[in-house]
Amino acid sequence: MEVIKTRGLTKIYGAKIAVADLDLSVQRGSVFGFLGPNGSGKSTTVKMLLGLRTPSRGTAQVLGFDSSRESHLIGQRVGYVPELGNLYPHWTVQATIELVRGLRPTWDDSFASHLLSLFELPLKQRVGKLSKGMQRQLALLLAMAPRPELLILDEPTSGLDPIKRQEFLQVLMEGVADTGQTVFFSSHNMTEVERVADTIGILYNGRLVVSGALEELKCSVKRIRVVLPNRDSLQLQQPVRSIEGDNGQWILTVERGVEKVLAELRTMEPVALQVYDLALEDIFMIYGGGEGHEPNTDR
């Protein structure tokens, strides 16, 4: 069952298209890593999902509710950690917790106090006086303590030191194991996404350039290095994403069907033929535009 579903979701600010024709699908129980360079439209998408921004076109559904018209029903069932703090700076930690506790009927007191002691948050301290990392931990506590069926986290670990980051991910994964909750989180930390996500989507210039199960992507997207002397151009029957190089040496990026591409290359009697597995970081570079060539879906 789809927990998040968008169709043609678009947001235009003046002349800038922030999000373009987004078709997202997040399955129940999955941990979805929403990737993209800064300014690619991740936060805008998240805000539209929660009904904090009105889409220019298209629709978004979260837990079966329409994001524009039924955002309060979504709010009652989702835990949200925003990219930038939305807590009252003059309030104490305790007062802030009491406020959200009063708004969420499903609040789990024992889980909240477990998180409170784990994060070592000072109850009497004003939120504005907390470090950025602690503010984020408080935001996470507020999002998780109601035990929501869906967590939407916008860059949840930005500003956290490595130890806090690790703690954060541990708590998150325990939560997923305990309740089977769905997690939708945006990030630009590949290592982190690689360890916790099972599904990813990469946003580039407001467009979803790739989406799917992480393991499948890692298995299907490959790099091939081939050396073919006495050839100054390389044309293949099999579809490949890109071919770079010249002078008999080429680097190919293959999205799927690596075996068929290899078979075709073997018929050309290469001097060297190597296949490289890719880490998520490499995949991100390929689709996220970090490699100097524009993705073909763009423009």
Place this chain on the structure above:
Amino acid sequence: MNRTLIAKELRELRWKLLVGFLALLGAVLLMILMYEKIQLVLPEDTSQLPPFVTPEMLESLGDYTTAMWSNFNDKNIPQIGTLLAIVLGIGLLAPEIESGTITLLLTNGVCRKRVFWIKTTLAVVTLIVLPMVVTVLIGPFSRAFGYSLRHLRQIPATLVASLSLAFVMAVSLFISLLVKERIWSGIACAILFGL
């Protein structure tokens, strides 16, 4: 949910309410203390006054009750009350929208309408209750200084004055949502209501 939201708003309003309350109370105390001196300003020679001014009118003009009520309803509430109404109005929604804290409510299942109505209702109730409480306190305070009020007929007038404060608050709220920046919306309201 409503209880939590009301508690939250009162928490945010509490300092403004306290200051508003103390300011109104201070004005009343000042009036009580100043009453004797104000008396001196009244002319001794009644013959210079226009003929339609009867001695009864003059007597009631200098009368403590009349002086107190007219001062409270015509000066204190319009001045201090309007200032309070503007401060409440521009601080009600605009800062929360500006700083993004309103999203904490919106993403925890509170709909926009509810936020708006709870905030506005509380501000209106505050602007009515606060002057009324001070009005009621005028009696005991006067007695403490040896004066007594002849009648409480001006209490309905206080209510009317308070209602106009609610209007001022609503307009300030509207302006603050248009202007966004707090200082400018404050200045705009102050000019509009002639402070």
Place this chain on the structure above:
Amino acid sequence: MIKLFYLDHRSPIPIYVQLQNQIKQAIAGGVFVPGDQLPSVRELAGRLAVNPNTIARAYQELEREGLIETLRGRGTFVAEVEALTPLARRLRVSERLDGLLREARRLGMGRREVNDLFAERLSLVFEEEEEGSGENGSNQN
């Protein structure tokens, strides 16, 4: 016990495969003996900060190979060697063999050379009357 596992998140090798291999090695090396309880999926997911589905998948693969068994409501345990079905035994050994053979090919060994080496090692190891831990001598890692 949990510190025994080290996951390389930058590696292109899927995390569940890394974990699966490390548990296998730990069993082969005698770190876990039959009957030992493995950490729960939740515990491991929490400690390693890894998606629980990934842990569950590694456990599923190991269970399919007959190396571990999950007893409902009690947890996951290292399986008795006798509990391995002939199919599971075949699977387990052939996977390792495949890995070694691929490595041999990468190193440039021909079929005959591999075959000879295999025969040599086979007689050597089986004559030592040891079973199960023979792969420790290889350069698999």
